[in-house]
Amino acid sequence: MQTNGWFTFVLVTVLALAALDAVAAWLNLRALSSRPPEGFADVVDAESHARSRDYTRVSTRHHLLEGAVSLALFLGFWWLGGFEWLDRLVRGWGHGPIVTGVLFTGILFLANHVAGLPFDLYDTFSIEERFGFNKTTPAVYVTDQVKTLLLTAVLGVPLLALLLWIFGRLPHAWLWGWGAVTALSLMLAYVAPTWILPLFYKFEPLADGELKTAIEAMSEKCEFPLREVVVMDGSKRSTKSNAFFTGFGRNKRIALFDTLIENHSTDELVGVLAHEIGHYKRRHVIKGMVLGFLTTGGLFFLLGRIVNDRGVFDAFGVRETSVYLSLVFFAILAQPLNRLLNVASNAWSRRWEFEADAFAAETTGRPEAMATALKKLSKDNLSNLTPHPFHVFLNHTHPPVAKRIERLVGKGEG
DSSP: OOOSHHHHHHHHHHHHHHHHHHHHHHHHHHTOOSSOOTTOTTTOOHHHHHHHHHHHHHHHHHHHHHHHHHHHHHHHHHHTTHHHHHHHHHHTTOOOHHHHHHHHHHHHHHHHHHHHHHHHHHIIIIIHHHTTOBOOOHHHHHHHHHHHHHHHHHHHHHHHHHHHHHHHHOTTHHHHHHHHHHHHHHHHHHHIIIIIGGGTOOEEEOOSSHHHHHHHHHHHHTTOOEEEEEEEOGGGTBSOOOEEEEOSTTOEEEEEEHHHHHHSOHHHHHHHHHHHHHHHHTTHHHHHHHHHHHHHHHHHHHHHHHTTOHHHHHHTTOSSOOHHHHHHHHHHHTHHHHHHHHHHHHHHHHHHHHHHHHHHHHHHSOHHHHHHHHHHHHHHTTOOSSOOHHHHHHHOSSOOHHHHHHHHHOTTOO
């Protein structure tokens, strides 16, 4: 391991990002208020607000501990020569560069996954259980883990092998790699609702009645090409609620968590769905995809600049250069850039949430119903109602609920 410029860059950035997360978390905890924001008293009582503060404290400390352990494991593996040791081990099995690369990357992925399992188990069966969210049984948890790993292998191994072949054989490899990842992303966006999500959840058509009629009327009013409305058995794993739409072209499908239907009135649910339709009408999904593809292209361009860079390999203590290790090292080197891109992406997302709220209020003519739905969702999910602005800036895809309600119905309403 050589303490060159790349070594210094990685060490400084991983420590700086960890410190940044710690500061943001500390500020967020300090911003917790003993009282809910003005206008929430009709839904959020003192007891539920106290539980949301406790949930934020416990979850934050858990994630900080997980991050600290992950950082320590990475630094230990790096400084003890883990990359060189694993590379020599896998090369010794005598396979070609593509198989060797898949095996090397797969071992790192599995090791990282196993290291995170204790934290995920504690989060699911202790923290989420303690606050009344968890409905996942051990059998369902194990089944989900197996399905996730198999799905990752089925999708990830061919893509990784293709990228290794591209960067090992083709000129302008970054451009071809960008195209391959973009094509896979588009394919997944199309098939995920039909083939992937049903591996984990059951979807049933929404029964005829007042809610279905109201949703169909709203879709027709908005000229939203709705194919069907389905109910997802989210309660099998958690009591938390949500709604979303999927599909391309005239093949749109709205999915409601069963927990969402149980806890909200028809007007509130129509407001939530009008918000989701607002994302479609304001082209937020398309804009997000385009931004994502452009970001991916930029990252692949940078990847093409550091493939087999001797200085990078020296910084990580590896003697022989290879495409697969270049991919691994780039994932580490790109962390600060990814954080900056996420901050920018989150800022756009928060703006789009306001726009979708405004669309829902205008379309339904009942902004109070949307505001009440947001309050109930916050209460039921124990959301932090007073996040610190710096934490929001770094991490939040949605604006604070209090600000959304203020935009919807005015301060102090509701």
